[in-house]
Amino acid sequence: MHRLLLTVPFVLFSQGVFSQSVFSQRALSRQEDSLISAREEDSLFIGRLSDEVLVNSKAYENLRVLTRTIGGRLSGSPQMYRAEEWGRQALLDAGADRAYLQECAVPHWIRGGQDEASWRAAGSPEEITMDILSLGNSKGTGQEGISAPVVLISSFEELQEKRAAIKGKIVFYNYQFDPHFIETFRSYSDAVRYRVLGASKAARYGAVAVLVRSISQSVDNNPHAGALVYDDSFPRIPAAAIGLRDADRLALAIRQNPTVNVYLRTRAKMLPDTLAHNVIGEITGADFPGQIITVGAHLDSWDPGEGAQDDGAGCVHAIEVLRALRAVGYRPRHTIRIVLFANEENGLRGASRYAQEAFAKREQHIFALESDAGGFTPRGFSFSLSPQKLKAITPWLELLRPYGPGEFARGGGGADVGPLNELLGTTIAELVPDSQRYFDYHHARNDVFANVNKRELELGALSMAALIYLVDKYGAP
Amino acid sequence: MHRLLLTVPFVLFSQGVFSQSVFSQRALSRQEDSLISAREEDSLFIGRLSDEVLVNSKAYENLRVLTRTIGGRLSGSPQMYRAEEWGRQALLDAGADRAYLQECAVPHWIRGGQDEASWRAAGSPEEITMDILSLGNSKGTGQEGISAPVVLISSFEELQEKRAAIKGKIVFYNYQFDPHFIETFRSYSDAVRYRVLGASKAARYGAVAVLVRSISQSVDNNPHAGALVYDDSFPRIPAAAIGLRDADRLALAIRQNPTVNVYLRTRAKMLPDTLAHNVIGEITGADFPGQIITVGAHLDSWDPGEGAQDDGAGCVHAIEVLRALRAVGYRPRHTIRIVLFANEENGLRGASRYAQEAFAKREQHIFALESDAGGFTPRGFSFSLSPQKLKAITPWLELLRPYGPGEFARGGGGADVGPLNELLGTTIAELVPDSQRYFDYHHARNDVFANVNKRELELGALSMAALIYLVDKYGAP
Numbered sequence: 001m002h003r004l005l006l007t008v009p010f011v012l013f014s015q016g017v018f019s020q021s022v023f024s025q026r027a028l029s030r031q032e033d034s035l036i037s038a039r040e041e042d043s044l045f046i047g048r049l050s051d052e053v054l055v056n057s058k059a060y061e062n063l064r065v066l067t068r069t070i071g072g073r074l075s076g077s078p079q080m081y082r083a084e085e086w087g088r089q090a091l092l093d094a095g096a097d098r099a100y101l102q103e104c105a106v107p108h109w110i111r112g113g114q115d116e117a118s119w120r121a122a123g124s125p126e127e128i129t130m131d132i133l134s135l136g137n138s139k140g141t142g143q144e145g146i147s148a149p150v151v152l153i154s155s156f157e158e159l160q161e162k163r164a165a166i167k168g169k170i171v172f173y174n175y176q177f178d179p180h181f182i183e184t185f186r187s188y189s190d191a192v193r194y195r196v197l198g199a200s201k202a203a204r205y206g207a208v209a210v211l212v213r214s215i216s217q218s219v220d221n222n223p224h225a226g227a228l229v230y231d232d233s234f235p236r237i238p239a240a241a242i243g244l245r246d247a248d249r250l251a252l253a254i255r256q257n258p259t260v261n262v263y264l265r266t267r268a269k270m271l272p273d274t275l276a277h278n279v280i281g282e283i284t285g286a287d288f289p290g291q292i293i294t295v296g297a298h299l300d301s302w303d304p305g306e307g308a309q310d311d312g313a314g315c316v317h318a319i320e321v322l323r324a325l326r327a328v329g330y331r332p333r334h335t336i337r338i339v340l341f342a343n344e345e346n347g348l349r350g351a352s353r354y355a356q357e358a359f360a361k362r363e364q365h366i367f368a369l370e371s372d373a374g375g376f377t378p379r380g381f382s383f384s385l386s387p388q389k390l391k392a393i394t395p396w397l398e399l400l401r402p403y404g405p406g407e408f409a410r411g412g413g414g415a416d417v418g419p420l421n422e423l424l425g426t427t428i429a430e431l432v433p434d435s436q437r438y439f440d441y442h443h444a445r446n447d448v449f450a451n452v453n454k455r456e457l458e459l460g461a462l463s464m465a466a467l468i469y470l471v472d473k474y475g476a477p
Numbered sequence: 478m479h480r481l482l483l484t485v486p487f488v489l490f491s492q493g494v495f496s497q498s499v500f501s502q503r504a505l506s507r508q509e510d511s512l513i514s515a516r517e518e519d520s521l522f523i524g525r526l527s528d529e530v531l532v533n534s535k536a537y538e539n540l541r542v543l544t545r546t547i548g549g550r551l552s553g554s555p556q557m558y559r560a561e562e563w564g565r566q567a568l569l570d571a572g573a574d575r576a577y578l579q580e581c582a583v584p585h586w587i588r589g590g591q592d593e594a595s596w597r598a599a600g601s602p603e604e605i606t607m608d609i610l611s612l613g614n615s616k617g618t619g620q621e622g623i624s625a626p627v628v629l630i631s632s633f634e635e636l637q638e639k640r641a642a643i644k645g646k647i648v649f650y651n652y653q654f655d656p657h658f659i660e661t662f663r664s665y666s667d668a669v670r671y672r673v674l675g676a677s678k679a680a681r682y683g684a685v686a687v688l689v690r691s692i693s694q695s696v697d698n699n700p701h702a703g704a705l706v707y708d709d710s711f712p713r714i715p716a717a718a719i720g721l722r723d724a725d726r727l728a729l730a731i732r733q734n735p736t737v738n739v740y741l742r743t744r745a746k747m748l749p750d751t752l753a754h755n756v757i758g759e760i761t762g763a764d765f766p767g768q769i770i771t772v773g774a775h776l777d778s779w780d781p782g783e784g785a786q787d788d789g790a791g792c793v794h795a796i797e798v799l800r801a802l803r804a805v806g807y808r809p810r811h812t813i814r815i816v817l818f819a820n821e822e823n824g825l826r827g828a829s830r831y832a833q834e835a836f837a838k839r840e841q842h843i844f845a846l847e848s849d850a851g852g853f854t855p856r857g858f859s860f861s862l863s864p865q866k867l868k869a870i871t872p873w874l875e876l877l878r879p880y881g882p883g884e885f886a887r888g889g890g891g892a893d894v895g896p897l898n899e900l901l902g903t904t905i906a907e908l909v910p911d912s913q914r915y916f917d918y919h920h921a922r923n924d925v926f927a928n929v930n931k932r933e934l935e936l937g938a939l940s941m942a943a944l945i946y947l948v949d950k951y952g953a954p
Contacts, residue, residue: 054656060696179531182880184932219537219931377854377911403659406883434854434911436932454696455661455913 042399042473046466048328050403053462058323059316060454062090063375066315067306067449074303075343076108076274083299084277087315087340091281094319095326096338101277104353106343108274109137111303112267115240117211119150119250122259130250131243132211133304134266135195136227136346138239145265146170146209146238152254156193159201167206170262172242173198174251177217177439184217184435185373188442191215192226199239200231209238209264213247215439221245222444225302227346238266276300276342278350281322285472287333292358293471294337294368294426295321295464296416298344298351305447309438312449313375313457315340317431320461321468332472334366341416344372348415355419365426366476369464370414374441375457376433378404381467382411383429384421385477393477396470403466404459407432427476431464519876519950523943525805527880530939535800536793537931539567540852543792544783544926551780552820553585553751560776561754564792564817568758571796572803573815578754581830583820585751586614588780589744592717594688596627596727599736607727608720609688610781611743612672613704613823615716622742623647623686623715629731633670636678644683647739649719650675651728654694654916661694661912662850665919668692669703676716677708686715686741690724692916698722699921702779704823715743753777753819755827758799762949764810769835770948771814771845771903772798772941773893775821775828782924786915789926790852790934792817794908797938798945809949811843818893821849825892832896842903843953846941847891851918852934853910855881858944859888860906861898862954870954873947880943881936884909904953908941 053059066086073079084101091099117130134140150170153159159171173194178187195212202210214224221243230236242250254260279299285291297314301307318338325332342350358365369381380397383390390408397408412418413428420426433456441447471477530536543563550556561578568576594607611617627647630636636648650671655664672689679687691701698720707713719727731737756776762768774791778784795815802809819827835842846858857874860867867885874885889895890905897903910933918924948954 050659051657179932180528182527182936217932377913436854436936437930440930453914453917455656455694459659459913 042470045469046399046403049324049465049469050462052324052327053320053458053465056327057320057458057461058094059320059457059461062316062319063308063312063452063457064449066312067308071306072303073299073301073307074109075106075276075300075346076271077303080276080300084279087279087299090319091279091322091338094281094323096281096322097283099279099281102280102353102357103275103277104342104349105273106276106349107137107347108271109346110269110271112140112269116145116265117240117242117263119253119260119262121253121257122261128249130246131221131223132240133223133225134268135212135239135241136225136302137230137270138199138228138266138268139236139270140266140268141209141238141264145263147261147263148208150254150260150262152251156201159205163205166202169207170209170211170264171198171202171207172211172250172262174213174247176213177215179217184439187217188215188439195226195241196229199228199237200234203234203237207237211240211242211262211264214241214244216244216442216444218244218440220446222446225304225443238264238268240264240266276350278342278354279340280337282335282337283322283326283332285334285336286331289335290364291334292337292363292365293334293468294339294365294417294420295468296339296341296368297371298416299340300343300345302345302443304443304445305441306449308447308449308452309374309441310443310447311344311372313452313460314371316457317371317375317461317464321465324461324465325469330469334472336468336472344416351416351419355423358420359423365420365424367471368413368417368420368426368428369430369468370417370428371431371460371464372414372416373431373435374433374438375452375460376435376437377456378431378460378463379434380405380407380409380432381429382409382432383477384412384427385410389477396467399470400463400466403462405463431460433460519947522946523876526801526942526946527939529801529804530797530935530942533804534797534935534938535571536797536934536938539793539796540785540789540929540934541926543789544785548783549780550776550778550784551586552583552753552777552823553748554780557753557777561756564756564776565758567796568756568799568815571758571800573758573799574760576756576758579757579830579834580752580754581819581826582750583753583826584614584824585748586823587746587748589617589746593622593742594717594719594740596730596737596739598730598734599738605726607723608698608700609717610700610702611745612689612716612718613702613779614707614747615676615705615743615745616713616747617743617745618686618715618741622740624738624740625685627731627737627739629728633678636682640682643679646684647686647688647741648675648679648684649688649727649739651690651724653690654692656694661916664694665692665916672703672718673706676705676714677711680711680714684714688717688719688739691718691721693721693919693921695721695917697923699923702781702920715741715745717741717743753827755819755831756817757814759812759814760799760803760809762811762813763808766812767841768811769814769840769842770811770945771816771842771894771897772945773816773818773845774848775893776817777820777822779822779920781920781922782918783926785924785926785929786851786918787920787924788821788849790929790937791848793934794848794852794938794941798942801938801942802946807946811949813945813949821893828893828896832900835897836900842897842901844948845890845894845897845903845905846907846945847894847905848908848937848941849891849893850908850912851910851915852929852937853912853914854933855908855937855940856911857882857884857886857909858906859886859909860954861889861904862887866954873944876947877940877943880939882940908937910937
């Protein structure tokens with residue numbers, strides 16, 4: 001990061017050739033006296049990390065290989081195994097003292113082929129196709145498919161009211177992604193219950209299948225996949241996500257003509273569990289080798305896209321933390337362990353396995369940081385901390401602010417570091433990138449490398465590396 | 478903006494179906510006593526603006542029409558006139574009391590056809606084409622084109638050193654967009670002098686044309702256009718921007734074989750000045766009709782793309798400020814004037830005309846806000862204020878922070894409000910969006926509607942509307 005201010009010839013401004021629409025580049029810190037303070041040392045170190053990441057980062061190239069040469073990496077798929085081997089090698093290339101695989105059983109759900117759906121209004125000859133994706137963990141319709149009248153349902157409350165009219169029908173949940181929230185993860189948390197729980201709630205009243213409006217605010221028609229969870233008190237019925245424009249069209253058709261028939265054919269199937277691996281690379285701590293700082297992301301992804309923002313970005317963030325700290329010659333005091341977790345998307349088995357083994361081995365885990373919200377410009381971090389403890393680390397925020405993070409919030413870490421917190425009481429945290437574009441791509445076929453910006457990706461890695469440096473130097477908050 | 482926190486069933490977390498990776502939605506303010514404080518009133522009002530913009534905004538649809546049905550809008554082009562008429566109608570539709578055009582003369586530069594360039598190393602039969610765009614205001618090569626040996630120049634210092642070897646040559650400025658800066662506008666300000674001044678500096682030593690590495694850090698090969706300024710002490714020579722990958726390849730070829738010939742044909746031409754218009758819409762102030770708050774952006778754009786981020790986004794931001802304030806029933810105390818400026822890109826004539834007329838009419842301009850850095854998530858605002866005055870408005874920042882802006886910085890407004898500050902001493906400001914992607918698109922053929930995110934665009938408009946509300950209510954800072 002350059003510290004000098006550039007002098008721009010006045011002629012350029014007076015002729016209006018360009019506008020000086022910039023924040024002043026912040027001086028990293030001010031030497032308040034002749035001694036170099038700890039704060040200044042930290043800001044200089046983070047400045048070196050910044051130069052290293054913005055000039056020499058491998059994050060973008062690593063992501064290219066993972067997404068463009070391997071692609072989507074559903075648990076149990078051949079791509080998953082290729083990704084594990086890629087991850088191990090990438091960690092060694094980044095400078096890990098050692099890299100290894102930690103075995104765990106994972107669910108093995110397969111899509112089984114092209115999903116198909118269409119609808120027809122009573123009395124109309126026209127069969128209108130829809131773009132759908134069967135939901136993860138769902139069962140298929142069988143070769144014949146399912147054809148049944150569809151019921152438009154806007155909420156679980158409405159399902160309850162219409163419960164007498166559900167039997168033998170296909171339920172179409174058209175719950176809207178709420179645009180009012182600034183943070184889109186709020187809208188997601190609000191809407192995702194229809195995807196996760198909708199099938200069993202409809203099956204309870206005799207529905208034969210469900211369609212779910214994609215959990216997204218995107219302007220296109222790509223359906224967004226994701227997992228459901230069956231409640232085994234009720235029959236397992238097929239379930240699929242439907243693209244937003246197709247959902248709008250279908251809802252309109254039902255409002256205009258209450259008798260609309262939907263045809264659905266999905267080939268999804270849950271196979272027996274298979275083996276997968278957490279991919280782990282570490283640097284042994286110089287002062288406290290037995291105290292572990294975990295930096296993680298999940299290696300698996302849904303199948304329609306390349307798993308680029310979710311969560312290839314997080315994987316290359318985590319690897320870059322290790323690479324950048326090595327590259328600037330930093331010797332960590334604690335053991336820093338990068339973990340590419342197996343099976344976040346439809347089981348969280350990798351995260352559970354990692355925490356259980358840590359618990360069984362009585363490992364000391366002082367901090368765990370996750371990146372699973374995309375490779376967008378960093379806005380802050382969330383921590384599993386009390387307000388008081390969060391306040392204690394506020395001075396760190398001033399060191400990070402020049403690079404994007406502007407807020408420390410209370411909240412969880414991500415899903416993959418959750419079990420460490422539950423089993424071992426580890427303080428967990430998560431990178432919070434700008435959330436506006438995340439659900440344009442999330443679990444959809446456009447979650448591809450081309451939709452990741454190199455600079456935004458790098459700033460996320462840089463912010464994480466800087467935070468890990470502070471945690472390593474000053475101890476876990 | 479919703480204020481309730483959603484309860485998510487524990488089963489979803491424990492099964493790791495999704496991660497709660499969100500900032501807590503901030504409560505907008507807390508009722509500290511039984512009276513509603515001014516601060517609370519402001520936060521509630523801005524919450525209403527937020528709901529209005531995020532649910533009912535016309536910004537994205539306005540941008541679609543401007544970019545997809547009109548397209549690039551170079552000064553003097555037929556599209557410019559269509560855009561003026563579009564802007565006037567859009568302002569009326571948004572609720573302006575009146576909308577009108579303010580005439581001004583503008584330069585009329587035309588590209589004149591397809592730009593062509595290629596290179597060949599001495600002794601090689603292979604002619605390698607390059608993707609180029611002739612620079613705005615430049616003259617063309619003539620029908621024959623120019624063929625000459627090329628000299629690789631990395632900086633003006635190197636040009637000075639090699640001045641004896643420039644005569645009769647084509648100078649290729651390969652100055653790199655500096656990746657060290659966090660704010661990319663810094664890198665732009667650093668590099669843009671090669672585009673603006675490079676032709677005349679090379680002509681001084683007898684160069685016959687210049688190629689300039691595009692002022693961008695993008696990962697593609699799209700050349701980035703933009704204006705140059707000739708110094709008429711020296712001959713006017715043709716000049717073109719070259720795509721980054723082609724620049725890398727050409728530089729490598731020259732390093733490997735010092736004798737490389739470049740062929741260049743551009744058809745650019747500066748025609749006599751023509752007429753254009755600032756498009757103005759306003760709401761008369763209820764308390765101070767003679768005191769004007771200007772909200773502006775520029776309507777013209779370069780021709781290769783659709784002028785979406787630069788500066789269609791700013792235009793629809795400004796229009797949305799008026800629409801949203803109207804839609805929530807706000808009655809401004811001061812006159813609020815939305816200005817879509819003519820000819821920012823290669824002359825700034827619209828901005829000069831606007832300020833000159835204001836000066837001649839002795840209008841009282843208390844504040845002017847510009848948006849000309851793209852429709853990305855807002856990060857803050859910059860103001861032409863002393864540190865002391867900037868500090869005085871810091872409490873406003875807390876009201877804006879929930880919607881993205883996290884910083885008030887010192888700096889200029891944009892280019893188009895600059896003349897108001899110079900001539901009338903008006904306080905000027907500019908929206909500062911996240912800058913990481915701006916120079917991927919800036920002046921290039923991929924500056925299109927598809928590369929603008931609806932939510933990011935809306936948050937920029939919302940932030941501007943909220944700031945204008947505060948300025949209108951409390952007076953200019």
